[in-house]
Amino acid sequence: MRRTFRPVPLTPGFLPASVLLLWLCLSLSAGAAPAATNARPFRVGPPAAWVKPLPIPPDPGPTPEGEEETSVSRLLIEEQVRVSGPSREHYLHSAQKVLSPQGIDRVTDIQFRFDPTYQKLTVHGIWRIRDGRREDVFQPAEARVIQQETELQNRLYNGTLAVVPFLRDVRVGDTVEVAYSFQGANPVFGGRFSDVVGVGRSYPVAHFAYRLLWPEGRGRTLFIRDFAAPGLSRSESMLNGEREIILERRHVPAVRHEDDVPGWQPVYPWIQFSEYKDWNDVARWASTLFQVPARSKALAQEVRRLSKEPTPEARFFAALRFVQDEVRYLGIEMGPNSHQPHPPDEVLQRRFGDCKDKSLLLVSLLKGLGIDAQPALVSTDLTQLLDGLRPTATAFNHVIVHATVDGRELWVDPTATLERGGLDSYAPPSYGRALLVAPGTTAITVIPTPTLTEPSIFVDETYVAMDRDGAATLDVVTTRTGDAANSMRRALAGTSLSEVSRLYLNYYAKTDAKISVAKPMTVDDDTVENVLVMQEHYRIEDFWSSGGSREFRAHALRQYLAVPNYSHRAFPLAVEHPVHARHRITLKAGELPPVKTEYEVVDGPAFRFVADTRARGQTLLLDYSYRSTADSVPPERIAEYVEAVRATEAQRGYAIQLRSRARRQGSAQSGEGGALLLGVVATGLVLWFVIAQGGPVGLWRKGRAWGRRRAFARKFDADHRGDSAGSAIPITSAQELLSKLDRLRCACGTTSEAPRDSLRHEAVVLGERHLTLVQWQCPACARARRAYFEDKGSRAA
The missing domain is CATH 2.60.40.3140 (Immunoglobulin-like)
Known part of the structure; x- marks a missing residue:
């Protein structure tokens, strides 16, 4: 509830x-x-003598502007x-x-x-x-x-x-x-008495009043705390041995509604009354309600069954999953059972119970298994607001269990179903604060916020559209871990896979009307690691039908990046936390326009968004991620938050526009014409050069004479680089030696890579110079080659 x-x-x-x-x-x-039959279950009569009814104030007339x-x-x-x-x-x-x-x-x-x-x-x-x-x-x-x-x-x-x-x-x-x-x-x-008096409403009130008569001096102490109630008058007096407290406020303005206000943020001004002096007082009260009974036959039988598990961890999860999955959630709460759980034996027999019933049953089973455990009172809304409340038994609306297994502290919700995973992957529920039900409890305990190091939901879409005029395929792999896996597991337990597949198909059909299922949806559920993977396979006809244009959007992140309805706010904006989600889109196409590699980061007041765009050949990769960094945005930063969300809108997608067929044909024809013209010009230049050299015969004779002169000059060329120790080639590493070796020209005119297995090395020392003589055989002409190298790098170092 x-x-x-x-x-x-x-x-x-x-x-x-x-x-x-x-x-x-x-x-x-x-x-x-029971319904009333003959007698009415109420009476009609005047108020008690202690009541002092107030007169109805006159109609205040027109209200101030904005309060109509x-x-x-x-x-x-x-x-x-x-x-x-x-x-x-x-x-x-x-x-x-x-x-x-x-x-x-x-x-x-x-x-x-x-x-x-x-x-x-x-x-x-x-x-x-x-x-x-x-x-x-x-x-x-x-x-x-x-x-x-x-x-x-x-x-x-x-x-x-x-x-x-x-x-x-x-x-x-x-x-x-x-x-x-x-x-x-x-x-x-x-x-014990406790009360909360709302001083404001969602509408204006001409006259508000609250009167309390308290039995002062009878061993009872009343604590009062004011939560932002401006304009409220408070008076106290003694009346016939009772303490009279009067709260009054006239012309109470309306408190205007805003969307997504955190539960821990008081919206209406209010006054809290409580007779509980501290949280230990509340814990001792709760301890009398959540007493683990003596071992009964039914309870002992269940403990013996669970004891067969081999390890404390296995026994703990066996007990937890029995209570979560085999004891259905249903509450019968009349009178004291609004807060007092039913006995575990009764819950075992009925096989149903509410959060109180299931928590006490789980604690009883765990204690029977030798595992330390206690019920814990929590509020699904107030969370950290409990830090500022006066202690009271009415601050909580839910019960969970705190346990210690193999030295690890765990917070578990017995009303949750189909939770899986082990101790390493078990995350506490997001209730923020808890009061352990134990006589020695003196303060509220902080429930740690789960840390998501990896995305708990990862949607991976792959489009293959190699033929512009043909159909495309879409494969979707969605991986969920942790609580996201638990939630989907619960959804699949109540809905057939064919119905889920139909819903998902129709979601994509909003963009592509001609989409169909290529292969049935599959689910791979790893309950040990609590990882649930769903795979979808589609065929899309006329994929590029809209003039060769497509837009791809990170739809899995849209729910986390919404602009609030009220941007001018008096209260904080609640943000779902912790959340870590990723959406990757891969497009493999026969043709792609030029893609600019981009890496964009948007840091908002409560989130970080990353968009990574890049291309490899004919593959476009769009990778988006969202991570929450806080559970709320304060009013003074709402404008910054809205600006950040809107900044992600342009980054949460990518538009593709293929070149039109007319442009592609025009480009091809233009290229053919240009190549033809270039060929004609090149041919004319070659003919002119040959004629200038005396025709083909004259050009051949001149080339042969130049070759002879070059060969004769090499015989008298005294010191080619590397041919002697004096002209040794400087190097800094062995890798550089091999690189330069492959660039040395042989007398035959070739520069080919020397076979590594034929290389012979010889160290040569000339004074302070350290040389390496390398000898090998030219792979082209089989001539013996040699070259000197001098190591400059190692000596300098």
Whole structure:
């Protein structure tokens, strides 16, 4: 179950914040409360004597610019609470004026929701005020009582009842006033009091008030913490031996909605009340609920079965996967079972339970196997906000397990299913903070954030389009690891592979209508390493049909790089973290336009994006990666974040435009014509040169005479380079010797590589000079060759 700690607006259609928070913690509801037959499950009557109802303020008239309400004007929101012993009484009073026909639906949508296992509902009245006349329009006989399981979609049953009145004749201009009370408190808290009072709403309120009567001086201490409630007045006094605390605020402005606000960021200003003095107080309370029972027959039998595993790691994962995969998630929470787990024996017998039930069962099994483990209370929303809260039992809405296996600290969620991998690859859930359920716990524990060194999702697309007029193929390999593999494994467990294949095919069909499956999709699931690989194979007709143009996009990264709906913000922007994703696109084509190699990096306030573009021959490679670096962006950096996201838009894809056929034919014809003209000119120059040298015979005689002179001159040429020690060739390494050796011309006129197996080396020392004489045989004419080399590099070094 995912619930929120944030205060809820107090209207007749909603429970007050204080009542909602009674359900908030760990509440995994279920069951069916009995429906009323003859007797109504509520009473009608005046409020208790201690209640001091406030008058309805006059209509404030036009609201300030930007605060206009078009359908309903909230005139009064009032709460009064009296704590007495282990119980409490809670009075609620509101008044709303109808401004438009749409407002009639809002004002008349009234439900009084309560838990009949520990609460009693008293309806004081519903009044319609028209033209200054106040009339009670609540008809108890016409009200309907329904069992409204609001968490049924989460497989939670809490037995909550709702009284639904039906109002007659409500018109524009009427004011509807509602007053009712609850008596009783959930016994699971042992009489401890805690409450959260929302001071702001998503709409303006003319007058807000909260009154608390506290049993001062009776061994009970109340702690108060203010969370950004500007304009709130607070007064305290003693009244008949009770401490009276009054919070009041007039002309409360609306708190405007923004998208993707982190759960740990308070949106509405609020005040927290708590009777718990510290976190140890909360931990000791929770320890009384999560007690590991004595070994029962059913529990002992399960422990014996799990003990057959060979190692502590194997026994731990066998127990975890039994609870995760074989005990289904379903909660029955009525009364104390909103926070107190059912006994492990009962859960084993039923083979179902909520987070509390499954966590206690897992801890019981692990302790039976000799593995240290404790339940841990967490909040799926608040995370680091817990660091600043007053200690309270109502701060948590989920339970996980903390265990130590082979010296390694693990945080596991028993409600997760189909998780795989070993100790090395097991990442903790992203709840941020936890309260270990143990009598000695004194503080909130930080759950480490997983570190992703490699992409947890890697989409690798390969297009092959060698024929411009033919079909292309597309092969997609998607590799998921860690939590991404777990999520896909769960999806595949509930959806057939053929249906997944159909969905994926239609995704690509949005770009290529003539796409078809070439081979069936395959899944390779390595549960030991927790790596899941999916392969898709497609054929695409008319791949270059759009005039030879294509655009390739890194669609796997799009979900992480979205501009928020609200860029001018008062609150931080939540960013999914940690995330490391990669998308690679390879295009193998028969022809490609020139591709410029680029490597672009965009560093945003909460992410790093890299785009690598390069080409090898007729292959284009586009490689994109995204890595989150924070879980949120502060308001003052939103503009920078938006700019960074938009900077990636141009980098998250690549457009290809092949040359048109007309241009290619024109280029080919132009090339042929140019070559023909060049040939004609070259032929003319050769003919002119031959004629100038006296014709072919004269040119031959001149060439022969030049050869004779050159051969005769070589006989008297005294010191060719390398032929003697005096003209030794300088070198710095053996590699340079071989390189220069291959460039020496033989008397026969050839410069061919000397066979390495025929080389003979001889060291020659002339004073301080160190020479190497190399002798070999010319591979062309078989003549004996020799050359001197002088090592300059090693001596200088």
